Amino acid sequence: MAFSIKGIHIPHRKNTAGMSAVRMLVPSMVTIPMAMHIGKPAKPIVKVGDSVSVGTMIAEQDGMISSPVYSSVSGTVKGIADIVISNGRRVSAITIESDGEMTPDDTIKAPQINSKEDFIEAVKMSGIVGLGGAGFPTYVKFATDKKIDTLVINGAECEPYITSDSVTMVDRADEILFAIETADKYFNFEKVIIGIEKNKTAAITSMKNIAAKYKKIEVKVLPSVYPQGGEKVLIYNTTGRVVAAGKLPADVGCIVCNSSTMANIARYIKTGMPLVEKIITVDGGAVKEPKNVIAPIGTSLADVFDFCGGFVSEPMKVLYGGPMMGIAVPELSVPVLKQTNAILALNEKETRTAKTTACIRCGKCTNSCPFGINPAAIAKAYKDKDAEMLEKLGADVCMLCGCCSYICPAKRPLAETNSLAKNLLMEERAKKKEVKA
Amino acid sequence: MENKLHVSFSPHIRSNNSTMRTMLDVVIALVPATVAAVILFGLSALLVIAVCVISAVAGEALFNLAIKKEQTVGDLSAVVTGLILALNLPANIPLWQAAVGSLFAIIIVKGIFGGLGKNIVNPAIAARVFMLIAFGSMTKAVFPNGLDSVSGATPLADLANDKSVNLMDLFLGKCGGALGETCAVALLIGGIYLIVRKVITWHIPVAFIGTTFLFTFAVEGGNLETTLAWVLSGGLMLGAIFMATDYVTSPSTAKGKLIFGIGAGVITVLIRFWGGYPEGVSFAILLMNIVNPFIDAKTSRKVFGGKK
Ligand code: SF4
Ligand code: SF4
Numbered sequence: 230m231a232f233s234i235k236g237i238h239i240p241h242r243k244n245t246a247g248m249s250a251v252r253m254l255v256p257s258m259v260t261i262p263m264a265m266h267i268g269k270p271a272k273p274i275v276k277v278g279d280s281v282s283v284g285t286m287i288a289e290q291d292g293m294i295s296s297p298v299y300s301s302v303s304g305t306v307k308g309i310a311d312i313v314i315s316n317g318r319r320v321s322a323i324t325i326e327s328d329g330e331m332t333p334d335d336t337i338k339a340p341q342i343n344s345k346e347d348f349i350e351a352v353k354m355s356g357i358v359g360l361g362g363a364g365f366p367t368y369v370k371f372a373t374d375k376k377i378d379t380l381v382i383n384g385a386e387c388e389p390y391i392t393s394d395s396v397t398m399v400d401r402a403d404e405i406l407f408a409i410e411t412a413d414k415y416f417n418f419e420k421v422i423i424g425i426e427k428n429k430t431a432a433i434t435s436m437k438n439i440a441a442k443y444k445k446i447e448v449k450v451l452p453s454v455y456p457q458g459g460e461k462v463l464i465y466n467t468t469g470r471v472v473a474a475g476k477l478p479a480d481v482g483c484i485v486c487n488s489s490t491m492a493n494i495a496r497y498i499k500t501g502m503p504l505v506e507k508i509i510t511v512d513g514g515a516v517k518e519p520k521n522v523i524a525p526i527g528t529s530l531a532d533v534f535d536f537c538g539g540f541v542s543e544p545m546k547v548l549y550g551g552p553m554m555g556i557a558v559p560e561l562s563v564p565v566l567k568q569t570n571a572i573l574a575l576n577e578k579e580t581r582t583a584k585t586t587a588c589i590r591c592g593k594c595t596n597s598c599p600f601g602i603n604p605a606a607i608a609k610a611y612k613d614k615d616a617e618m619l620e621k622l623g624a625d626v627c628m629l630c631g632c633c634s635y636i637c638p639a640k641r642p643l644a645e646t647n648s649l650a651k652n653l654l655m656e657e658r659a660k661k662k663e664v665k666a
Numbered sequence: 667m668e669n670k671l672h673v674s675f676s677p678h679i680r681s682n683n684s685t686m687r688t689m690l691d692v693v694i695a696l697v698p699a700t701v702a703a704v705i706l707f708g709l710s711a712l713l714v715i716a717v718c719v720i721s722a723v724a725g726e727a728l729f730n731l732a733i734k735k736e737q738t739v740g741d742l743s744a745v746v747t748g749l750i751l752a753l754n755l756p757a758n759i760p761l762w763q764a765a766v767g768s769l770f771a772i773i774i775v776k777g778i779f780g781g782l783g784k785n786i787v788n789p790a791i792a793a794r795v796f797m798l799i800a801f802g803s804m805t806k807a808v809f810p811n812g813l814d815s816v817s818g819a820t821p822l823a824d825l826a827n828d829k830s831v832n833l834m835d836l837f838l839g840k841c842g843g844a845l846g847e848t849c850a851v852a853l854l855i856g857g858i859y860l861i862v863r864k865v866i867t868w869h870i871p872v873a874f875i876g877t878t879f880l881f882t883f884a885v886e887g888g889n890l891e892t893t894l895a896w897v898l899s900g901g902l903m904l905g906a907i908f909m910a911t912d913y914v915t916s917p918s919t920a921k922g923k924l925i926f927g928i929g930a931g932v933i934t935v936l937i938r939f940w941g942g943y944p945e946g947v948s949f950a951i952l953l954m955n956i957v958n959p960f961i962d963a964k965t966s967r968k969v970f971g972g973k974k
Contacts, residue, residue, distance in 0.1 A: 592918025
């Protein structure tokens with residue numbers, strides 16, 4: 230029987246829809262973390278006092294899963310020190326004082342690509358990582374030995390407020406097409422499917438235009454249901470394939486890439502300019518002038534908000550990413566990261582929620598979970614530290630999309646508990662393996 | 667930077683529903699039935715309702731104080747329990763009995779099991795059944811103002827004795843019975859409100875009432891009039907819409923709800939025709955409450971891409 234993926238209707242609040250991205254003023258200082266991806270942090274290759282240009286490599290990839298880091302401004306390296314980013318995580322970061330010139334590094338040139346390996350190497354050297362908190366290095370997805378027949382381009386953009394992907398699909402359609410063509414040359418996909426929620430009409434038109442130019446491309450218009458852009462959700466809704474628990478898209482023959490990731494890959498392949506800036510949506514009730522902004526990586530959120538006219542009211546919460554899955558940051562001094570697609574400053578009203586009460590067993594959490602998980606039962610099993618039960622309930626399948634927490638009338642922190650439960654389950658699994666070994 | 671930003675786990679926005687709003691919706695949905703009760707039965711109805719609600723709320727407040735638990739009366743769930751119980755009682759019930767029933771529901775059925783969401787059976791149902799056993803049958807109910815009450819029996823008793831009843835009277839509530847169970851139209855309005863507000867889904871009420879209808883129709887040998895009379899009376903509407911749909915004691919998924927509703931319908935008819943008690947509805951819901959954990963476990967959603 231076909232699985233029916235559920236989800237929820239949430240307010241869209243796409244205040245910046247249709248606003249082309251504007252380049253912000255050059256910040257006087259950027260702070261670029263070495264760990265904007267999962268895996269090993271990059272290794273700094275510059276020292277204090279070095280002068281750098283836009284696109285100069287400042288840290289190299291270290292280990293199998295890692296990603297190089299480039300300067301996003303021209304200027305002088307001022308320091309290499311630990312900073313605290315989200316969740317109190319400390320990471321090493323390079324601070325560069327900008328000379329205001331934005332001079333590109335003159336050694337930069339387009340890479341030579343003649344094989345699949347060259348393509349993967351190029352994606353690796355571009356420094357591009359996936360969206361979302363984790364920041365999975367994009368080349369790793371391409372460097373698979375599994376048989377891949379479908380490239381799925383994620384243009385769902387299901388989170389409220391965020392429009393940076395849609396804007397990219399409209400403004401950078403040619404680059405997206407170029408990246409698809411290049412990848413297809415070496416992967417020979419059967420199909421390239423671009424999945425877009427149906428309310429993003431401008432993006433749909435733009436992508437249909439490129440589909441008309443390249444016959445493998447198919448634009449799939451999807452219902453506006455959160456979380457349409459969840460990787461497994463998108464794969465199921467575009468190809469009908471089920472990525473089982475603990476499996477990856479490659480296991481069902483798919484590579485999933487974000488639309489802006491594709492545009493950035495194209496830029497690197499065409500010009501050799503690595504990932505040094507991002508189109509980000511700046512929005513939220515506390516922001517004076519919501520905008521789509523092109524911001525150098527490493528710019529402090531404070532500078533970006535300033536560029537958008539500052540705040541109209543005290544921000545209660547400032548987020549990397551959307552309100553459903555974004556990460557709350559402790560202070561405005563944290564930098565724009567490679568995987569940042571939006572920064573939001575939410576006001577009191579937007580973050581308001583009723584008081585937490587006991588679970589009233591309404592079943593709304595499980596009925597709205599895209600994957601049919603029962604978070605209320607997971608919460609109970611987690612409280613009892615019952616790993617076996619967590620296994621049975623499929624706690625590891627949870628993608629932390631937050632539908633359950635959103636919908637819960639008792640305002641239980643279900644997604645949060647799920648994340649703890651997942652950790653517990655992983656620990657117990659590791660222990661079991663040890664015992665067996 | 668001394669910026670004090672609030673940091674917490676995602677999601678950072680929440681739906682604007684709440685436990686209290688949900689309970690408030692149930693109260694609102696019960697307004698038509700409550701108003702109908704007061705119109706039909708007069709001041710005594712108002713008194714019974716007031717006594718039940720007040721003792722439920724006071725009982726919960728005092729119980730929380732006694733066991734040093736955080737005060738929960740603000741979530742309005744005690745109001746709902748008190749009100750539903752009241753609508754299940756006849757207008758002439760001694761007020762002390764109403765109070766005892768209400769306290770039984772709140773303290774014994776809900777409080778001792780751990781409060782909101784932890785009870786095994788629906789508090790109002792359990793209290794009604796308890797009162798039936800402790801204080802005697804309520805089939806000898808009072809009649810609405812101005813109606814001739816020669817037999818002193820409810821339509822159910824009449825039906826059981828093969829007496830005819832007027833369907834329109836049943837629909838509008840001009841018949842004997844508990845306060846809130848007589849006026850079917852008021853209960854239906856409340857039910858539609860709950861479905862529109864997404865507080866409940868249609869599954870349990872439709873399956874429950876539908877099954878009762880079909881089964882009764884068969885038992886009655888295809889007599890539509892008596893079948894309708896059975897369906898419109900005896901607390902079926904009140905039970906199916908407001909009590910069988912209690913979140914805590916009914917299944918979560920659509921499939922589970924349908925099974926629950928069908929089961930309740932079958933048991934209702936069995937008890938009504940072969941069980942001696944005309945009030946099959948309360949017993950049916952109570953029994954289904956008890957098997958609910960089993961139904962719920964068997965009908966839970968399958969996890970996407972998970973193991974069997
Ligand atoms: S949505 Fe909240 S109240 Fe309802 S069952 Fe899930 S945890 Fe309980
Ligand atoms: S956070 Fe997990 S359990 Fe909750 S709705 Fe999303 S996938 Fe389901």
